[in-house]
Amino acid sequence: MNDALTHVLLTGGTGFVGTHLIDRLLRGKTGSGTSSEGGRLLVSVLTRNPDDAVKQFTRQFSDLDVSISPLVTTDVRSLAASQRHGILCIDRLDQLSDLAAPEAVINLAGAGIADKRWSDSRKQVLRDSRIHTTEQLIGWLTTRDTRPRVLVSASAVGFYGAQGDRPVTDDTAPHPEFQHEMCADWEQAALQAEKLGIRVFIPRIAPVLGRSTRGKLEGFLKRLVPPFRFGLGGPIGDGQHWMPWIHVSDLCKLILTALEDERFSGPMLACAPDTRRNADFAKTLGATLHRPAILPLPAFALKLGFGEMSRLLLTGQQATPKAVEALGFEFDYPTLDKALKAVLD
Template identity: 45%
Template sequence: MHILLTGGTGLIGRQLCRHWSSQGHRLTVWSRTPEKVAKICGDQVRGIARLEDLGAAPVDAVVNLAGAPIADRPWTHKRKALLWSSRITLTETLLTWLEGREHKPQVLISGSAVGWYGDGGERELTEESPPVNEDFASQLCIAWEETAQRAEALGIRVILIRTGLVLSAEGGFLSRLLLPFKSGLGGPIGNGRQWMPWIHINDQIALIDFLLHRNEASGPYNACAPKPVRNREFAKTLGSVLHRPAFMPLPAFVLKIGLGELSLLLLGGQRATPVRLLQAGFTFQFTDLRAALDDLSGRL
C-alpha cells in the first residue's frame, strides 16, 4: 500500500512511519523540510516538498496529521492564524490536489482532537455528542473536520481521529511535565477536577492502523483510553511513577494571567470515551493510567 502522510515527522507521524515501514508499505511524507524526512522517519520513507512531486504515482491512502502544536505558546492573533493555516488551509490544499487526480485514494484519515467537544465538564462524551462549548480549540477542530469531510464528495472515505492526550517518552505534553514533576513541583492544575482523556502512544498507532484496514470505517472516532481520569488523579499517578511528590497546585488565576485564552485548554477537559472503536472491535493495550505510565517510565 502507498500511504501519503502530512505531519509525518511529528510525534504520531514518525511512529506511524516506522510501524508501516516494518509492514512493507510504501510511505511518502509531504513536509516543509523533505531533506530531513529520511533521518526522522526512516531511510525507506520519501520526503516531498510539493504534492506535485508525486506525479501520477497512485496513492492508496492519505493520513493528514499536520498542524502546529496548539499548547506551545499563548494564543495571540498571529498564533491563532498559524494554527488555523497549518490545519485548515493545508487540508484545503490537499483537497485541491486530490480533486485533480485521476486515481484517487480510497481513504483519508484526518487528524482532530477531543477538544472538538470544548470543555465538557462532567458530561460523558461519545462520538454522538455535540460540541458543548465552542472555544477556539473547538472551533479549530470543527473547521478541520468539516474541511476534511469535503473529500467524501470526491468518492473518498473519510475517517476523523479525535485524539486525546498522547502519552509518549519521545515528546508531547508528557515531556513538558517532566521538569516540574521531577523537581518535586508537580501537582494538579486549577481545582484538579477536569477530566483528562489520555492514550498510550502504542494504542494511538494501533488504532490508526486498525481503522486504515477496516473498509467500513468512516466518520469520527475518539482516540482515547476507555478510562479517562481527573487531572488531580493524573498528577498523583505521575508523581508516584516518578517517585516524587505531586501536591503543588498551579492556581487557575496564574494560568489565566500567564497564558490568557490558552489557559481554557488546561483548565477544561473532556470525559471522552472511545465508544465507536470498542464497537468496531479494537482492543486497547493500555486501559489503566498507572500501567501506561509504568511502561514509559524507564524512558522518561
C-alpha cells in the same frame, strides 16, 4: 514502478505521531529480514523541509542492515530504480505525479496547539496549518485519476470544548469556543473527500502519552514530568477537570486499523477508556515516578501566563471512546497506570 508497491502519503510525518506511524509501517515490512514480504512499501512524506526529513528518517532506521532498511530520499527517480522500501520526502504534492497513486492518505499536519500563547495571529497559524493544508490536500486529490481508498484526517478531543462533569461520547454536542470551531472547520474540510468516493476517518485525538522513536519524552508529558521528578508536581488549579489521553502506541494502532477496516468512518473519539480528573492524573503520575504530587499550580498563574491558551490545562472532557470500542478495537494501554509505567519505567 512495481505494481506490488503500496503507497501511503503522510502529512505531518516528521512529528511525534507521524514518525511512530512510519516506524510501524516500515518495520512491519522489514522485521522478518526480507524486503519483499507483502510487496514494496512507499511512504511519501509532505514536509516543509525535505532535506531535514531525510536526515531524520535516515537516523531513525540506522539500526537496520542496509539490505532491509528503507531508502530515504528526495529523488523520485532513485526510488523508482530501487527495489527497497522507501521514504520519499517532498515539499509539493505535484512531485507525486509520476508515482502510483497513494492507496491511503494520513493527514496529521498542524502547528502545535500549546507551543505558543494564543494571540490572534497565532490562532490564525493554528487554523491555517490544519484547515488550509487539508483543503489543499483535498484539492490535489480532485486532480488525480486514481484516488486513495481512505483518508485518515486528524482532529482533536477539543472539538467538544469544555464540558465540565458532563460525560462525553462521540456524538455529544460541543461547547462553542475556539478549539471547537477550529476542529469543526478542520473536520469539514476533510469530509469533502467523501464527495470523491474516498472513505474518511477522523480520530478526535486526546493528548498523547509517549516517547519519540529516539526515546525522548514527547507530548504534554515532556513539560509535565520534569517538575514532578524534582518533587514539584501536583494538580493544576483545583484538579477537578477531566483529562482524556491516549498512548501513542494505541493511537498508531487505531489509525492503522482504520486504513484497512471500512467500518471506521467519520469522526470518532481517539482516547483511552480511563479518563481521570486532573488531581487523580497527577497522583498517578507522581506514584509512577515515586515522587509526591501535592504542590498545586494555581489557575490564576496559568491564566496570567498563557491567557486563553490556559483553557487547555484548566478544562477538559470526561470522554469515553464508545464508537471505536463498539467496532471491537482493543487498547493495549487501556488504563493510566499501565500507560504511564510503559512510558516512564
